[in-house]
Amino acid sequence: MNIQNVMVIGAGQMGGGIAQVCAQAGFNVTLNDVKEESYAKGIAVIEKNLARNVEKQRMTEDEKQAVLGRITKSLDINDAKNVDIVIEAAVENMDIKKSIFKQLDEIAPSHTILATNTSSLPITEIAAATKRPEHVIGMHYMNPVPVMKLVEIIRGLSTSDDVYQAVEEMTNKLGKVPVEVNDYPGFVANRVLMPMINEAIFTLQEGVATKEAIDEVMKLGMNHPMGPLQLADFIGLDTCLYILETLQEGYGDPKYRPCALLRKYVNAGWLGKKSGRGFYSYS
Numbered sequence: 001m002n003i004q005n006v007m008v009i010g011a012g013q014m015g016g017g018i019a020q021v022c023a024q025a026g027f028n029v030t031l032n033d034v035k036e037e038s039y040a041k042g043i044a045v046i047e048k049n050l051a052r053n054v055e056k057q058r059m060t061e062d063e064k065q066a067v068l069g070r071i072t073k074s075l076d077i078n079d080a081k082n083v084d085i086v087i088e089a090a091v092e093n094m095d096i097k098k099s100i101f102k103q104l105d106e107i108a109p110s111h112t113i114l115a116t117n118t119s120s121l122p123i124t125e126i127a128a129a130t131k132r133p134e135h136v137i138g139m140h141y142m143n144p145v146p147v148m149k150l151v152e153i154i155r156g157l158s159t160s161d162d163v164y165q166a167v168e169e170m171t172n173k174l175g176k177v178p179v180e181v182n183d184y185p186g187f188v189a190n191r192v193l194m195p196m197i198n199e200a201i202f203t204l205q206e207g208v209a210t211k212e213a214i215d216e217v218m219k220l221g222m223n224h225p226m227g228p229l230q231l232a233d234f235i236g237l238d239t240c241l242y243i244l245e246t247l248q249e250g251y252g253d254p255k256y257r258p259c260a261l262l263r264k265y266v267n268a269g270w271l272g273k274k275s276g277r278g279f280y281s282y283s
């Protein structure tokens with residue numbers, strides 16, 4: 001399977017990063033979002049990241065322009081008719097993902113791979129919204145995409161070996177490291193990470209320590225680059241909540257119950273760095 005034309009759905013923090021690394025690796029990228037302003041925000045972050053690369057002499061101005069030239073704006077899902085792979089990075093919601101995959105299945109050519117960057121939702125269930133479950137796969141990037149090396153690759157129940165290999169090869173071309181995992185809620189990354197973040201929020205809620213102290217303990221004590229509350233803000237508190245809900249529902253185990261404080265913040269619109277306020281404030 002020869003992948004050359006890529007569509008990324010969702011120009012948020014993940015979709016923008018995925019579009020950037022794909023364009024940097026020489027793929028032609030169609031970056032899709034539902035709203036003009038969401039696309040504009042996404043492409044502005046890409047431009048800023050590339051400008052930093054030029055400033056640091058990791059690329060020339062001409063190379064930056066060439067990368068930007070490989071990214072095409074899309075506000076219409078029908079643009080999937082010309083691509084070899086779609087990487088969906090819209091919001092972490094099963095109904096929205098199923099609706100996107102159902103449409104993609106009708107629009108995209110039969111060879112097109114339909115990949116999702118979901119953090120936790122079952123690939124097999126998303127695949128069941130299509131008539132090509134063997135072409136559906138999880139391609140889970142880490143945030144910030146331009147920096148983090150890992151891509152968790154998740155096989156759904158019907159994912160074919162050819163599709164797995166094509167996605168693994170593409171991941172290598174991006175300069176990232178693919179790790180194969182099976183299709184269980186939260187896969188590996190978030191099954192292990194989110195209970196730690198949730199526990200940090202319980203620790204804050206119970207007044208065991210201040211947010212700064214909790215983060216400092218984990219940074220200095222465990223050598224984590226960010227404390228868990230800062231990391232939750234960075235990931236997005238809405239995304240953390242949705243992942244915990246998926247774990248709780250998927251395993252039927254109360255140990256994954258989201259902390260009430262997390263739910264309160266999300267209900268208040270405090271979504272972390274992307275909304276300007278979470279556990280911390282961002283200007």
Ligand SMILES: CC(=O)CC(=O)SCCNC(=O)CCNC(=O)[C@H](O)C(C)(C)COP(=O)(O)OP(=O)(O)OC[C@H]1O[C@@H](n2cnc3c(N)ncnc32)[C@H](O)[C@@H]1OP(=O)(O)O
Binds near residue numbers: 145146189193225226
């Ligand atoms: C929720 C999920 O489903 C899965 C997930 O993604 S879980 C989240 C996984 N990610 C993490 O755990 C990240 C933890 N944090 C870190 O690793 C680091 O704090 C960090 C890489 C984000 C920043 O590193 P730092 O050393 O503290 O800061 P800083 O010096 O500003 O950045 C280091 C480099 O990363 C780059 N960088 C930082 N944030 C970036 C971003 N959002 N986009 C692009 N580049 C970024 C910086 O430009 C800098 O590069 P250069 O100096 O070489 O130009």
Ligand SMILES: NC(=O)C1=CN([C@@H]2O[C@H](COP(=O)(O)OP(=O)(O)OC[C@H]3O[C@@H](n4cnc5c(N)ncnc54)[C@H](OP(=O)(O)O)[C@@H]3O)[C@@H](O)[C@H]2O)C=CC1
Binds near residue numbers: 015089091
């Ligand atoms: N944040 C993280 O650390 C990580 C997140 N993920 C996963 O990546 C996905 C995206 O997360 P993230 O980038 O953080 O979220 P963001 O909220 O930053 O971005 C989501 C983007 O998708 C857009 N969008 C929503 N619905 C649609 C649609 N139907 N078609 C096209 N675009 C749409 C949103 O537009 P608008 O704002 O206009 O609604 C927004 O621009 C989620 O599944 C998440 O779980 C995976 C790894 C890490």
